[in-house]
Structure formats: structure tokens, C-alpha cells
Amino acid sequence: MIKAYNNTWVTNLYIREIAAGWVSKNLLTSEQDAQIQKAFPEHFYRPGIFVAIGLFLFASIACSFFAGFLSLFFLDGFSDGAFGIFSIICAIAFLAALEFVIRDRKLYHSGIDNALLYAAVGAVISSFFLIIEGERPWLYCFLSLFILVPALLRYADLLVAVVTYFTAAALIALILTESALGKALLPFALMIFSFLSYMLVSRSTSIYYHKCQQILEMLSLATLYLAGNYFVVREGNALLNDLPASTQVAFAYLFYFFTAAIPIAYICLGLKKHNRILFVTGLLTLGGSIVTYRTYFLQLTISQELTLAGTFLIIVAVLAIRYLKNPKKGISDEPEAKRKFAYLEAIVAAEVLGQAPQENGIQFGEGNFGGGGAGEAY
Amino acid sequence: MTTQSILKELINKKIISGHQAEAISSFETNKGFSVHWELRSILFLGILLFSSGIGVLIYENIDTIGHQAIIAAIAILTIVCFWSVFRNSLPYQHSELKNTNKFASYVLLLGCTTFLALEGYLQFQYEIFGTKYGLAVLIPTILFFFSAYRFDHTGVLSMAITGLASWVGLTIAPLSVLTKNDFTDQRLVWSAIILGTLLALTGWLSDSKEIKKHFSFTYLFLGGNLALIASLIGSFRGEPQIVFQFAGLLFSAFYILTARRSQSLVFLLMGVVTAYIIISYMLAKLLGEALAVTLATLYFTFSSIGVILFLLKYKKFLGINR
Numbered sequence: 001m002i003k004a005y006n007n008t009w010v011t012n013l014y015i016r017e018i019a020a021g022w023v024s025k026n027l028l029t030s031e032q033d034a035q036i037q038k039a040f041p042e043h044f045y046r047p048g049i050f051v052a053i054g055l056f057l058f059a060s061i062a063c064s065f066f067a068g069f070l071s072l073f074f075l076d077g078f079s080d081g082a083f084g085i086f087s088i089i090c091a092i093a094f095l096a097a098l099e100f101v102i103r104d105r106k107l108y109h110s111g112i113d114n115a116l117l118y119a120a121v122g123a124v125i126s127s128f129f130l131i132i133e134g135e136r137p138w139l140y141c142f143l144s145l146f147i148l149v150p151a152l153l154r155y156a157d158l159l160v161a162v163v164t165y166f167t168a169a170a171l172i173a174l175i176l177t178e179s180a181l182g183k184a185l186l187p188f189a190l191m192i193f194s195f196l197s198y199m200l201v202s203r204s205t206s207i208y209y210h211k212c213q214q215i216l217e218m219l220s221l222a223t224l225y226l227a228g229n230y231f232v233v234r235e236g237n238a239l240l241n242d243l244p245a246s247t248q249v250a251f252a253y254l255f256y257f258f259t260a261a262i263p264i265a266y267i268c269l270g271l272k273k274h275n276r277i278l279f280v281t282g283l284l285t286l287g288g289s290i291v292t293y294r295t296y297f298l299q300l301t302i303s304q305e306l307t308l309a310g311t312f313l314i315i316v317a318v319l320a321i322r323y324l325k326n327p328k329k330g331i332s333d334e335p336e337a338k339r340k341f342a343y344l345e346a347i348v349a350a351e352v353l354g355q356a357p358q359e360n361g362i363q364f365g366e367g368n369f370g371g372g373g374a375g376e377a378y
Numbered sequence: 379m380t381t382q383s384i385l386k387e388l389i390n391k392k393i394i395s396g397h398q399a400e401a402i403s404s405f406e407t408n409k410g411f412s413v414h415w416e417l418r419s420i421l422f423l424g425i426l427l428f429s430s431g432i433g434v435l436i437y438e439n440i441d442t443i444g445h446q447a448i449i450a451a452i453a454i455l456t457i458v459c460f461w462s463v464f465r466n467s468l469p470y471q472h473s474e475l476k477n478t479n480k481f482a483s484y485v486l487l488l489g490c491t492t493f494l495a496l497e498g499y500l501q502f503q504y505e506i507f508g509t510k511y512g513l514a515v516l517i518p519t520i521l522f523f524f525s526a527y528r529f530d531h532t533g534v535l536s537m538a539i540t541g542l543a544s545w546v547g548l549t550i551a552p553l554s555v556l557t558k559n560d561f562t563d564q565r566l567v568w569s570a571i572i573l574g575t576l577l578a579l580t581g582w583l584s585d586s587k588e589i590k591k592h593f594s595f596t597y598l599f600l601g602g603n604l605a606l607i608a609s610l611i612g613s614f615r616g617e618p619q620i621v622f623q624f625a626g627l628l629f630s631a632f633y634i635l636t637a638r639r640s641q642s643l644v645f646l647l648m649g650v651v652t653a654y655i656i657i658s659y660m661l662a663k664l665l666g667e668a669l670a671v672t673l674a675t676l677y678f679t680f681s682s683i684g685v686i687l688f689l690l691k692y693k694k695f696l697g698i699n700r
Contacts (some may be wrong), residue, residue: 015384018381019384019388027398027401027402028394028398036388039391039393047689049643050642050644050647051643051689054646054647054650054651054685054689055686055689058654058682058685058689061678061682062679062683065675065676069676105690205380271411279413279416280416301438303431303434303435303438304435305431306427307428307432308431309427309431310423310424310425310431311424313423314428315424317418317420317424320417320420321417321421321480324413324417331413332409332410332414333412335412
């Protein structure tokens with residue numbers, strides 16, 4: 001049994017979600033929906049996101065204080081070896097608890113199991129650092145993968161997927177930066193790695209890993225872009241070679257090209273293949289490219305840039321919404337589903353556009369300014 | 379698993395007919411790729427960037443000719459925004475308005491942000507309100523409250539609430555409550571608690587009286603966040619502590635019960651976390667430092683398992699049947 005969660009239930013859950021979409025569009029009747037609920041059962045405990053956050057928070061507290069409690073028995077032998085054994089014991093305890101809550105309480109990514117999994121994986125990996133001392137950094141990455149990959153395959157956890165991906169990328173980067181030639185080839189190696197991982201991940205058809213697949217696709221696309229981004233290459237080059245200021249890099253025109261072409265390729269492919277991950281990543285990276293170009297070619301004050309960028313975005317959005325009044329070439333402006341966090345916009349407005357306290361009588365137009373950075377991150 | 383294989387499963391289980399499966403399949407292949415939320419997010423981001431930029435831009439070019447032009451342009455933009463919102467508005471009603479105009483809510487947001495920039499500038503340059511800074515804050519606040527209710531806009535409502543808070547001298551934006559407020563001033567802690575209570579009550583009333591029911595979340599969230607954090611800080615540093623602790627526990631209870639009514643579990647989380655911190659702190663104080671440190675590991679391990687059990691069974695405790 002490689003999969004920890006009940007695979008049939010995971011599949012049924014997916015079928016029910018798809019069917020619920022059809023019900024909301026009146027393609028299925030509510031009697032049929034009831035039949036589907038009966039024919040495809042699942043009995044996972046899945047609280048809402050906020051309860052899951054609470055469960056995660058308190059499970060993390062319980063895990064760390066449990067470890068603290070256990071460590072009381074190890075206080076005598078305060079050597080690294082003893083701590084290594086202590087970590088392994090903790091990991092076994094967390095793992096046992098994890099398997100118990102999945103099997104007995106039927107949890108499914110509901111906070112507690114996430115916390116226990118991270119605690120267990122973290123304990124094992126930290127024991128590596130304690131037992132094997134003073135080795136090259138890439139060795140730790142290499143060893144960690146032996147824990148992370150099985151954990152990912154068994155529990156299909158999102159954070160584990162992200163950490164696994166970055167560990168693998170770091171492994172390649174750390175090996176390459178040991179030689180001068182490797183440093184020069186680093187951007188290309190990372191681009192190839194990202195591309196291959198996208199190809200590998202996007203071919204998966206498994207429902208069990210569906211969410212992991214999405215996040216890994218997004219990460220692969222993002223690192224493919226970042227590894228070829230002119231700003232990242234130039235500043236990274238300066239950092240790796242301990243240059244006091246960043247200087248022009250070799251093959252600069254190639255990286256200019258990548259910076260501009262990759263986001264556009266993502267957006268076009270996304271629209272053509274109706275692939276939301278490609279499309280959204282394309283939009284975000286396009287923003288990154290604009291920031292990259294203006295860093296080196298544009299001399300404006302930040303407020304001028306913000307005003308221009310804002311005006312540009314407003315015009316683009318308004319024109320696109322007007323243009324898509326009726327669907328064109330398979331692209332539409334119809335709201336597909338109710339947005340999950342619709343109230344988020346109100347909270348963002350409070351955070352960014354809100355007024356700062358007025359007791360000293362500072363002009364408050366300025367109060368808005370701090371929001372600029374946050375706005376870009378949004 | 380593709381649409382086709384799901385449909386095949388449904389046919390095999392005799393839930394749908396082959397005819398219906400074909401209809402669904404053709405719907406799935408023909409339906410467009412919706413870029414609705416992406417475009418709305420770009421528009422929203424554009425407004426955020428524009429108003430952040432313009433708010434500073436007017437101060438940068440003071441005493442140049444371009445400067446006057448910028449001010450005039452902002453003033454015209456503000457007027458055009460409000461005029462167009464008024465012209466396209468639907469009559470007021472207590473329930474949620476569904477404005478069919480795609481841009482109405484964004485135009486209103488733009489109008490409100492440029493108004494804020496303009497008014498701030500006029501005060502800075504010409505001191506139209508003199509030293510009555512309170513008035514300078516109160517005017518946009520009143521305008522925003524009016525706009526939020528008249529045109530039904532939760533974003534503008536939250537801007538109005540931040541204005542109200544800043545009139546009292548507080549920052550209410552969720553991420554800045556802790557960092558930007560000077561809670562060493564006990565007076566400010568009290569005003570935060572009072573304002574938070576009033577906002578929470580407003581949220582409760584708008585829900586129970588069904589006056590703009592969908593505004594209730596914004597009131598409860600912003601007000602509750604402020605009141606809970608303020609009473610938490612009062613519990614550690616205020617005088618007398620017990621009053622703040624009591625107030626904090628009362629708020630927590632209110633929010634845990636609110637979660638039951640409003641079906642939004644973020645309130646459950648806010649209430650439980652605050653109550654846990656306050657109770658742990660009170661227990662530690664009660665036991666004295668030496669004993670508390672000894673028992674800490676056991677206490678936190680078992681108490682957090684207790685909270686986990688509560689959260690696992692929250693539906694039963696709160697009587698939510700969902």
C-alpha cells in the first residue's frame with residue numbers, strides 16, 4: 001500500500017466535485033446528484049479551511065511540546081548522537097500518530113495530519129544533520145530526497161511537494177556551483193530541470209496527486225521563467241562570484257529574449273489549451289518581466305511608475321472585458337464559479353487603501369503609498 | 379481521470395443516460411475558457427497601483443504647471459466616477475444589490491480612492507480644514523459609508539471602517555493592527571476595544587435585522603480582529619489585567635457563537651486562539667513562574683490536544699448541522 005489515504009474515496013470525492021459543478025449548471029438533476037452521493041461514497045473528515053488552520057496550529061504546538069517532553073529523558077547524553085536517536089524516536093512517534101489519525105479518524109489533509117507529517121519528516125531530516133556532520137551541503141539535499149520523495153508519494157501533501165521540488169533544484173544548483181563552468185551553465189541547467197519536471201508532472205493522470213500536480217506544474221513554470229530571467233541571472237551571477245556590483249552577463253540578449261518571450265508563450269499556450277495554470281503563471285511572470293525591464297531601462301520615480309502601470313492595467317482590463325462581451329475563440333468573460341474568497345477583496349481594500357491614524361496631521365495621501373509594494377505582490 | 383471516464387462511470391452505475399452524457403460531454407468541450415476573475419483581478423490591481431501612485435505623484439511635482447493639471451485631472455476623474463456611478467445606480471434596498479453594470483463597483487472604488495488623494499492634497503496645500511484634522515478624516519468616512527450602503531460595495535465599506543478607526547486614532551487593517559498601533563498607550567487599547575465592540579455589534583445587527591446582511595462579515599471581521607488583539611494586549615500589560623482578560627474571554631465566546639450563526643469558521647478560529655492564549659496566561663500567572671515552567675511541556679501538549687478534540691467535534695458542540 002503506497003497511498004496512505006483511501007484512494008477510492010479520493011476518486012469519489014473528485015467525481016462528486018465534478019458532478020456538483022454539473023448540478024449547478026442544471027446538467028444533472030438533484031435526484032441524480034443524490035444518486036451520485038450514494039453511489040460514490042466518501043467518509044473523510046474535512047473541516048473548512050479555517051478549522052484546518054486551527055487544527056494545524058494546535059497540532060504543531062502539541063508536537064513541539066511533546067518533543068520537548070521527550071527530550072527531558074535525553075538530557076544526560078547531550079551529544080549529537082543522542083540527539084540523532086532522539087529525533088528518530090520523535091519521528092517514529094509522529095509517524096505512528098499520523099497513521100492512526102488517517103486510519104481511525106479518517107482525516108484527509110485536515111491540519112492535524114499535515115502537522116504530524118511535517119513534524120515526522122522534519123525530525124528525520126534534522127537527524128541527518130546531527131549524525132552526519134560537516135559534509136558538503138548538496139549531500140544533505142541528496143539524503144533528504146530519500147525521505148521527501150516517499151513521503152510525497154504516500155501522503156500527496158502540498159508542502160512536501162513544494163519542499164521536494166526545491167530540494168531537487170537546490171541539489172542541482174549546489175553541485176553546479178562547485179565549479180566555474182557549472183556556475184556559467186547554472187541558468188541553463190535549471191531551465192532544463194524545470195522543463196523536464198513540467199513534462200514529467202503534467203503527464204500524471206492520477207486523481208490522488210491532482211493537487212500536488214497543479215502546484216508542481218506552477219512551480220516548474222515559475223522556475224523555468226526565473227532561471228532565464230535577466231534580472232535573476234544578472235544579480236545571481238554577481239552574488240555567486242562575489243562581485244561588488246552586478247555587471248552585464250554573457251549571452252545577455254538571450255536572457256532579454258527569455259524574459260520577454262517566456263511569459264508571452266505561457267499566456268498564449270494557456271489561452272489556446274484552456275490551461276489556467278499556464279495562463280495565470282504567464283500573467284504573474286509578465287508582471288515580473290515588466291519590473292525587470294524597468295529596473296535596467298526606465299528611469300522614472302516610483303509614483304510615476306505606479307500611476308502608469310495602474311492606468312495601463314485598468315485600460316487593458318477594461319478593453320479585454322469589453323472585447324469579451326460575447327465569447328471569442330473559445331475565451332469568455334463569464335463568471336464560472338462563485339469565487340471562494342470573495343470577501344478577500346474587501347479585506348485587501350482595507351489593508352491597502354485604508355487610512356492611517358490621523359492624530360499628528362500628516363497629509364494622508366501619503367498613507368496610501370505603503371500599499372504599493374503590497375499591491376504588486378497581490 | 380477525464381470528463382469522459384467520469385461520464386462512463388455514471389452511465390455504468392445507471393445514473394445518467396447515454397443521451398445526457400453526450401449533452402454534458404459536448405457542453406464541456408464547447409464551453410469557453412473563462413478569464414473572468416483574472417481580468418477582475420487585473421482591474422483591481424490596476425486601481426490599487428494607480429491610486430497608490432497618484433497619491434504621491436501630486437506631492438512630487440508641487441509648484442510646476444504640470445502639477446495644476448494633475449490636480450484638475452484627478453478632480454475631474456473623481457467627479458466623473460461618482461457621476462457615472464450615480465447615473466447607473468439601482469434604487470436602494472436592504473438586501474444585496476446585483477448591479478448588472480460590469481464596471482460600476484470598480485468605478486466607485488476608483489472614485490473613492492482618488493477622492494481620498496484629492497482631499498488629502500487640498501488639506502496639505504491649502505489647509506481647508508485648518509487644524510481640524512478630525513474633520514478631514516471624517517468627511518471621506520461619511521462619504522464612504524454613504525456610498526457603501528447606497529451602491530452596495532463591501533470594499534468601500536471596509537475603507538469607511540478604516541476611516542472611522544483612524545478618526546479614533548487607530549489602524550484597523552488586519553495585518554497592521556499589531557504593528558502600526560501604539561498599544562503601550564492604555565487609552566488606545568480602550569478605544570480599540572470600544573470601537574471593536576461597536577463594529578461587532580453593528581455586524582451582528584446588520585445580520586439579524588437583515589439590513590445589508592452581506593456587510594456583516596466585514597464588520598465582524600475587522601471589529602473582532604481589533605477588539606480581540608487589543609484585549610489580548612491588555613491582558614498582558616494593561617491595568618487591571620483581570621478586566622481585559624475577562625473582556626477578551628467574552629469576545630472569544632461571542633465570536634465562537636458567531637461562527638455558529640454566520641457559518642463562517644474564521645470566527646471560530648479567532649475566538650478559540652484568543653481564548654487559549656488568555657487562559658494559558660492566566661493559569662501561568664496563577665501557578666507562579668517556577669511551577670509554570672516545570673509543567674509547561676505537559677500543559678501545552680495536553681491542552682492543545684484538548685483544543686484539537688474540541689475543533690474535531692465543533693459541529694456537535696456548536697450544533698451546526700452541515
